Amino acid sequence: MPNTFSCPTCGAPLTYQDGDGATITCPFCRNSVIVPAELYHAQPEADAHSQLDELLLPQIRDLLARNQKIEAIKLVRQYTDVGLKEAKDAVEEIEAGRRTSLADILTSRPYMPDAASHVPVSTSPSKDGSIVVYLVVAGVFVFLIVLGILLALTNRPPKATPAPIIKTPTLFPTATFVPTPQFASLAATFGSQGIGAGKFSSPNALAIDPEGYLYVGDYDGNRVQVLDPSGKFMVQWTLEPELHIRHLVAGLNGELYANQSGRVFRYDRKTGQQTGEVQYVDPTDGDIDDFDNMAVGLDGSLLVTWINNTLETDTLLRFDPSGKLVQTIANPIQEQTGQFEPHIYLALDGLGNIYALGEYNHTICEYSPQGKLITRFGSKGDKPGQFSNPENIAIDSQGRIFVSEYSKVHVYDASGLYLDSFDIDGGGYVMIFDRQDNLFLLDTYRVMKYVLR
Numbered sequence: 001m002p003n004t005f006s007c008p009t010c011g012a013p014l015t016y017q018d019g020d021g022a023t024i025t026c027p028f029c030r031n032s033v034i035v036p037a038e039l040y041h042a043q044p045e046a047d048a049h050s051q052l053d054e055l056l057l058p059q060i061r062d063l064l065a066r067n068q069k070i071e072a073i074k075l076v077r078q079y080t081d082v083g084l085k086e087a088k089d090a091v092e093e094i095e096a097g098r099r100t101s102l103a104d105i106l107t108s109r110p111y112m113p114d115a116a117s118h119v120p121v122s123t124s125p126s127k128d129g130s131i132v133v134y135l136v137v138a139g140v141f142v143f144l145i146v147l148g149i150l151l152a153l154t155n156r157p158p159k160a161t162p163a164p165i166i167k168t169p170t171l172f173p174t175a176t177f178v179p180t181p182q183f184a185s186l187a188a189t190f191g192s193q194g195i196g197a198g199k200f201s202s203p204n205a206l207a208i209d210p211e212g213y214l215y216v217g218d219y220d221g222n223r224v225q226v227l228d229p230s231g232k233f234m235v236q237w238t239l240e241p242e243l244h245i246r247h248l249v250a251g252l253n254g255e256l257y258a259n260q261s262g263r264v265f266r267y268d269r270k271t272g273q274q275t276g277e278v279q280y281v282d283p284t285d286g287d288i289d290d291f292d293n294m295a296v297g298l299d300g301s302l303l304v305t306w307i308n309n310t311l312e313t314d315t316l317l318r319f320d321p322s323g324k325l326v327q328t329i330a331n332p333i334q335e336q337t338g339q340f341e342p343h344i345y346l347a348l349d350g351l352g353n354i355y356a357l358g359e360y361n362h363t364i365c366e367y368s369p370q371g372k373l374i375t376r377f378g379s380k381g382d383k384p385g386q387f388s389n390p391e392n393i394a395i396d397s398q399g400r401i402f403v404s405e406y407s408k409v410h411v412y413d414a415s416g417l418y419l420d421s422f423d424i425d426g427g428g429y430v431m432i433f434d435r436q437d438n439l440f441l442l443d444t445y446r447v448m449k450y451v452l453r
Contacts, residue, residue, distance in 0.1 A: 190231030237272030262289030377416035404428025
């Protein structure tokens with residue numbers, strides 16, 4: 001038998017059919033709404049625990065992201081049997097990424113929280129009483145208005161103009177839904193498919209220099225086009241013709257590093273002339289062309305991943321501006337997961353911390369500038385804090401971590417706590433920030449510029 005109730009977010013009428021789940025999606029505001037207890041037939045206890053767990057965790061993370069740890073602890077205590085210390089420990093474990101479920105401490109008879117608010121509202125007897133009084137007063141008020149209208153109509157003179165109908169103002173106005181703006185919004189796009197100026201045939205690499213100039217590299221033809229900060233075409237070069245462009249990154253001293261077929265060459269950004277090569281010989285098999293992704297630190301050093309697919313090893317190598325090898329981190333992903341990682345995306349924050357994103361391991365490992373593991377987070381999936389097909393990683397000037405997937409970018413704080421996600425108009429195969437925290441992403445045949453909220 002269908003039942004109707006109002007959406008707690010936008011006030012729209014919702015229809016619930018007996019036997020449906022404990023939540024339904026509002027077709028107007030698209031929010032997930034918990035069905036009132038009097039309409040929903042209780043689930044098995046284990047299912048209810050699982051659903052309550054899924055609802056509480058995002059609210060707790062949201063409160064932590066807004067520095068409301070006390071409210072998060074209160075929320076845990078309200079829906080579990082634990083005391084203050086246990087609730088505080090659970091919240092801190094969630095904050096540190098060591099706890100991903102509350103199922104082990106939930107009450108034996110779970111009560112579903114109100115989906116319309118982050119911190120559920122108390123249903124104390126005093127509040128229930130005030131609601132009853134309020135409804136009684138409202139009923140008396142409406143009765144007096146209706147009585148006044150009837151008396152006015154009864155005592156009106158013959159042939160007088162009928163008294164206007166008085167509409168009683170609603171005592172419970174419907175809330176107006178105002179959508180929250182995205183974390184970032186599309187500000188501009190540059191380029192399209194083609195071989196002319198400002199057009200791309202097979203764009204595979206994107207770099208930005210300290211002045212905001214963009215460098216777009218085509219995989220086929222080894223063409224690099226230079227665009228000014230507004231996206232206007234400036235000039236193009238053709239790099240080493242026999243080797244395909246895989247990655248580009250701009251240094252701090254006028255150089256442009258280009259990974260071409262696993263070798264890293266250095267070019268002058270003003271002239272496009274080659275000025276040298278970053279060289280490394282794998283001590284295990286003598287390979288010289290296993291370089292992969294790259295990143296440049298604020299100290300001018302070049303961080304590169306070295307992927308030996310034959311031996312199944314992944315290594316991070318750091319070179320100083322002169323090209324001297326100064327640091328090695330062996331198997332930064334495989335050491336933590338036990339699985340070989342054939343493709344690592346790199347990013348460096350302003351403190352020199354290293355972020356290595358394993359595409360196939362679906363994890364991010366953060367290392368200190370000295371190469372010590374700080375934290376690891378992320379997993380495969382489509383829930384908050386997870387990613388299914390990661391495409392790249394970037395860090396803004398606030399230390400926030402951005403992970404791109406096709407049509408979406410996930411945002412984490414510096415500790416790995418999930419903050420938000422926002423939609424993008426296409427792919428984010430390469431993702432970089434300029435000095436003003438504008439976010440640039442490389443799509444199939446264009447560059448997209450996003451501005452953070």
